[in-house]
Amino acid sequence: MMGSSEGKRIEEVLSYPILLAERIRAAVDEAESFKLECGEVGKQVDRLLQMLRILVRFTTAAQFLYERPIRRVVAEVSRNLERGLALVRKCKHHNIFSRVVAITSVPDFKKLLNLLEASVGDMRWLLSVFDSENGGATGGIVLSLPPIASNDPIISWVWSYIAAVQMGQLADRIEAANNLASHAQDNDRNKKIIVEEGGVPPLLKLFKESSSADAQIAAAYALRILANERERVRNIVSEMGIPIVVLVLGDSPTTVQIQAAKLVARMAEHDPVAQDDFARENVIRPLVTLLSFETFVDDPKAQLGKQSIHSIVQINKEMEKYSSSNSWNYRPHMNSYSSSSMEGSSSSRGGNHRKERENEKPEVKLQLKISCAEALWMLARGSVLNSKRITETKGLLCLAKLVEKEHGELQYNCLMTVMEITAAAESSADLRRSAFRTNSPAAKAVVDQLLKVIKESDSSTLQTPAIKSIGSLAKTFPARETRVIEPLVAQLSSRDQEVAAEAAIALQKFAFPENFLCMEHSKTIIKFDGVPYLMKMLRGSERTQLHGLILLCYLAMHAGDSDALEQARVLTALEGADRTVLAQHPQLKELVSKAIYQLSLYHTGVHPQRQSYAP
Structure with a gap:
């Protein structure tokens, strides 16, 4: 039912249970057995028929209709009416054979009446949400629990809040958006339900069109809570969320722009597609404008x-x-939907x-x-x-x-x-x-x-x-730009070993063999007393040992004749590292061997051919 009705217009969805109800009324009148029970079924069907017709009138008049709960409830009502029609029809016996085949009992009717009573409760709740004359979405948020959601109350609350955001008065829309955000904060399951039940489009609509900063802030906050996972961000993107966010960011009250920028950050953080799409919509320019x-x-x-x-x-x-x-017309990639529907509001508010x-x-x-x-x-x-x-x-x-x-x-x-x-x-x-x-x-x-x-x-x-x-x-950096190396070398002696390790990693990029100026930078690092600091790092944490060792190897390879390396007994340290650090990082063995060989060339009495590496 539900799957087959998704593509149908809401009028078609509602016409089916009305047709079923009318057929049941006719079958009740023709029943020859269980007349009392059939009469009770008829009473419940009459109530459903009346409520269905009220709902039809409301959906026809509504300008913005939230259809999700209508489709879910009406699909369940239709299933129960189908059961009712099949059961009541069995009570019209034409011959002895049909009397034998149609095995009907009082418990069957009790079960059916319970189902129809549940459908009446669901329809009563639906009308309370949607029918403004009965205090529905345009008259307040309804938090009663329909039978269809008795095992999972969050569904009915989400339906009620989304309906209020889409169809309610401004105060109710703000309250409902805040409540959606509150429920979304509780757990990811609630976030998933809000998105699956169609919560994103009305939130985007409230964010884009509202003349109230409080409403825009509430909508943006709810969207940001939802956007903590790639698939949910993709849902916002698919609902044309990115051009809306860029539009609002471009020219809105400061408090709204804050929330819009936070939403950009959250969506870009969790989805590379959103990251790219935001850039294509030129969000970077207004962000830099505001930052400046x-x-x-x-x-x-x-x-x-x-x-x-x-x-x-x-x-x-x-x-x-x-x-x-007057308008953010520099967005070259706005599609027909976004450019046509947003240009009016942006041009009227531009620069205000x-x-x-x-x-x-x-x-x-x-x-x-x-x-x-x-x-x-x-x-x-x-x-x-x-x-x-x-x-x-x-x-x-x-x-x-x-x-x-x-x-x-x-x-x-x-x-x-x-x-x-x-x-x-x-x-x-x-x-x-x-x-x-x-x-x-x-x-x-x-x-x-x-x-x-x-x-x-x-x-x-x-x-x-x-x-x-x-x-x-x-x-x-050219070789003469030694001012950038000196503070990095100084941080090799930082008390914070993570800072020292990061400094060593940064200096590795200066001394890396593929850096055209690696020899000059290596000599500069040594000039600023980097070697003693690196020797101390070899006695530090595993991470500082690792990166200190790599940088020492680069220095030895590019400035092996330095007196500072010899005085610090770097060769001995590297030979010791061959037995310690390399046990945990065997991929460095070749690098250490090259460094040992290069240093041994400049040490008196050492024979290079005896080392473990020879180029």
Whole structure:
């Protein structure tokens, strides 16, 4: 029933049980046995018939109808009416043979009457939800329990809330959206039920069309709770959620933009398809616009040099241009649905909220930037294309300034965004050339702030992404740029062994044989006293031992004649590592052998041919 009715119009779905009920009434009148029982069946069918007709009138008049519970309940009612019709028809006996075949008993009628009573209860609940004259969806949220949901009450509550979100008055829509979010928070099963029962479209509609910021916030929050798993994110995407979110983000009250940015972050975090689709809808530009809001006003000349001032002027022009735009028409990939249905609202509201944003409380402005930075972080994560898009919107300069002047969560989110962009640059020569040229003001500003965090911060949470970012950019630094190596070497002696290990990993990328300047960088690492720190790391945790050993091997291979290596007895240490660390990491055996061989060439009295490796 349910499966076969899914593709039918709701009028067709409702016409079937009405037809069944009318046939039962006729069969009751023709019954020759069990007339009392058939009469009781007729009474219940009359009640169902009356309620079905009321429901038909309501569905015909309703502008926005939530059909899911109607289809489920009516399918169950139809099944019970089919049973009733079959049983009542057996009570019309034509001959002795049919009397023998049609074995009917009072318990059969009792069972049928119980089923029909349950259907009456289901229909009564359905009308209470949908019929405004009886206090339904347009008159309040109904939380009574219909028989169909007696074993799983969450179903009926979800139906009632979704109906209220789609069809209710504004206050009820807000309350229902908040209740959906509350139930979704309880467990993933509830999230799955809300999505399966059609909760996403009305939430998106409320988020897009409502004139109430509270309603938009409630809808966005519920959607964000649902969007913690790939398939549910895909459901939001399939319901045209991405262009709606981008539209609302572009021009709405600040509190709504905060929730929109958080929703972007959550969806991009859990689904690479959403991550790509958001970028295609050009969500990055409004995110950078909002993140840059008032960022360069206070101190336009701070630490960014003459060339950077020009960049600041340009970015301020861009921010003004996009903030005052009447419609976000730069979205080239909007399909016919999104462009036609959204253009009207965006053009009428465009730019209306910039002044409001300027007058917002500082903590609200801060929360907006935190949310936008997190969204950019999730969009950049693992994506070369999105990272490139961020750099093309002057996002690097903005991120550098915020890392410099902010603290806490905003500074962390900006650092994580930079870390993802630099990781993408590490794997993409094109991105390195376009965004991290040595004469780029934005690249210089980013590097300056990363180094400042590495040197001055006492938080490993902040130091770690900064260290990783410098390591990812290792191929972009010329040999003379020794200032980026010195703070990394200093962190090899960090009390936090994870920070020390990350510093060693970053320095490995400078000394890695495939780095064109590996020999020069290796000598610089030694010059800044990296060798003693690395020798200490060999006595640390397993992770620090491993990465300290790898970096020592690179130094030995590229600067084996260094006195610092000989004085620190690195050769002896490597020979010892052959028996300890390599037992756990046998893949390093060849690397250690190469390093031992290279060092032995410069040690008096040592015969290279006796070592375990000979090139």
